Every structure is written in C-alpha cells, then in structure tokens.
Amino acid sequence: MGLGESPIEVFPPEVFFKDIEPNQNYEVTVTIRNITKNLKRFKFSKPQTSNFRCDYENIGNVAAGLTVKLNIQFECNSEGDFHDIIEIGCEGYSTPYQLHLHAFQPAPDIQFEPFVNMRFIPNGEVRY
Numbered sequence: 565m566g567l568g569e570s571p572i573e574v575f576p577p578e579v580f581f582k583d584i585e586p587n588q589n590y591e592v593t594v595t596i597r598n599i600t601k602n603l604k605r606f607k608f609s610k611p612q613t614s615n616f617r618c619d620y621e622n623i624g625n626v627a628a629g630l631t632v633k634l635n636i637q638f639e640c641n642s643e644g645d646f647h648d649i650i651e652i653g654c655e656g657y658s659t660p661y662q663l664h665l666h667a668f669q670p671a672p673d674i675q676f677e678p679f680v681n682m683r684f685i686p687n688g689e690v691r692y
Contacts, residue, residue, distance in 0.1 A: 570661055571604060571654045573597040581638050581667040584646075594634040594663065596652060598626045606632055607653035609660075615640045616648045616665050638667050645669060 574596050581590045598604045603625040611618060617637040626632055640646060646667040651660040 571598070571600045571657050572606070572652065572661060573599050574652065574661055574663060577663075579636050579663065579665045583670045584638065584640065584667045585670075586641055586643060588639065590638045590667070592636050594636055595631045596634065597631045598628055598654075601628050603627055605655040607655075607660075608634065609649075609651040609653075611648040611650055611665060613646065613648050615646050615667070616650075618650055634663075636665060638665075640667070643669050 574594060576592075576594065579592055579594065581592070584590060596606060598606075605625050608618060608620060615638055617639075619635045619637070620632060623632065634650075636650075638646070646665075648665040650663040650665065652663055653660040
C-alpha cells in the first residue's frame with residue numbers, strides 16, 4: 565500500500581444523527597472491510613463521551629475482503645449538538661482511521677435557489 569492508503573474501508577465514513585431529541589435512543593450500523601490481501605486484526609477505541617456507545621463482535625483476525633460491523637448508539641438527556649471520535653486501528657498500520665460521530669438537534673433547513681436572475685440593467689439607468 566502506498567502512502568495515505570488505508571488498509572480498511574469504512575461505510576459510512578462518518579456518522580450523523582440528525583434531529584435528535586432528549587431521552588431517545590438512536591442507532592446506526594457501520595461496516596469495516598479489510599481491503600488488504602492478508603488477515604488483519606482490528607482494534608476499536610471507545611467514544612470519549614458517555615452519549616455515544618459502540619458495540620461490536622470480537623471475531624479475532626479478519627480475512628481479506630471480510631467485514632466487521634459496529635453498532636453505534638446515541639442517547640442524551642439534554643438538547644444540543646454532540647461530537648465524538650472512534651479510532652479504528654489495523655494491525656501493521658500506525659495511523660488509525662478516525663470515525664467521526666455527530667448528533668445534531670433539530671434545526672431549520674433553509675435552502676436558497678442556486679441562481680438569482682437580476683436581469684440586465686444598463687449602467688446609470690434607474691428602474692423602480
């Protein structure tokens with residue numbers, strides 16, 4: 565593998581929980597695939613905050629092309645936006661993959677037109 569190439573494929577590459585409400589449980593499954601040609605052992609760090617939780621089945625070495633599933637759960641007692649990171653280490657590689665976790669409270673979804681037609685007005689001319 566060249567520089568900057570990861571030995572794993574993570575899907576989704578980032579986790580978003582949108583429109584969260586207090587005292588509700590949210591869950592998403594993340595798939596980690598071994599894209600090397602060898603058996604690899606994965607190591608997962610726990611989230612730093614207690615709002616996020618990560619569960620996975622410890623299956624030992626993962627064969628080439630096979631996957632491990634992580635169940636990421638989120639729950640909170642108060643309103644706000646929450647962020648955390650799970651580091652995914654792979655045997656033989658010094659730089660772990662950082663899986664970013666985000667949980668956002670409800671917010672307005674404002675969308676603007678991609679193009680505004682201001683029409684042509686000659687310089688110096690006034691129109692009402």
